[in-house]
Amino acid sequence: RENIYQTDDLLKMEGNQELFESKQADMILYAQWAQTFKLTYIGNATGVTNVPTDTTNYELDQEATIQSGSGMTREGHYFTGWKDEDGKDYAVDSKLPMKEDLTLYAQWAEYLHLKYDGNDANAQNAPSDDTDYKLNDKATIKSDAGMTLKGHYFTGWNTEKDGSGQAYEINSSTTMTKNLTLYAQWSEYLHLTYVGNGDNVTNVPSDSTDYKVNDEATIKSDSGMTREGYYFTGWNTQADGQGDSYTVGSQL
Secondary structure (H helix, E strand, C coil): CCCCCCCCCCCEECCCEEHHHHCCCCCCCCCCCCCCECEEEECCCCCCECCCCCCCCECCCCEEECCCCCCCEECCEEEEEEECCCCCEECCCCEEECCCCEEEEEEEEECECEEEECCCCCCECCCCCCCCECCCCEEECCCCCCCECCCEEEEEEECCCCCCCCEECCCCEEECCCCEEEEEEEEECECCCCCCCCCCCECCCCCCCCECCCCCCECCCCCCCEECCECCCCEECCCCCCCCEECCCCEC
């Protein structure tokens, strides 16, 4: 029968006679080997840089530490973890007893982006956000400061051009779960116009204010306005006086 002997073992023949003293038999000892295992990392996409490497030759059950994706890059994407060819997840910095060769594949997710659209060809200075957001990152909705559209005022942001989608308030926070484009919503300024309503009326008052919906306007006086042979009796929404009347100094 075969016996396995290790270094420093005391070799004895049956009968308790020391082998090398008795010289009764030759002995051949065969080296025994165990396979080592490799842990390999794959970037798993074209253009991935700085994929980690592990040059260790692992013995059976020797622990390997799963490396991070720190420094590894892929344009437009961020690293989310490692999987083996069967789809099993391996957490960064976790310990793994090596029992066989193992290849781990980098997992990637696309960065999410928040865009602002002025929603009119003539709108100027729409805000921008260059942040690369990861899934479930928080984004703060930007203000309209500096954005203009002639004859209009900004009323908010919406996910639809026509305002039928979800509205977002300035400085509110949103959780990024997908790419998001917000469209500026606009309303036309309102104007209050005074008409002398007769021949040769002079010094008709004017109001150059750009009013927003629900702004209050004060009805102006007729002071200085003249029409030969007539005196002023008030303001009305109809030229013939059959509309709504407004007194000087009243709020509209």
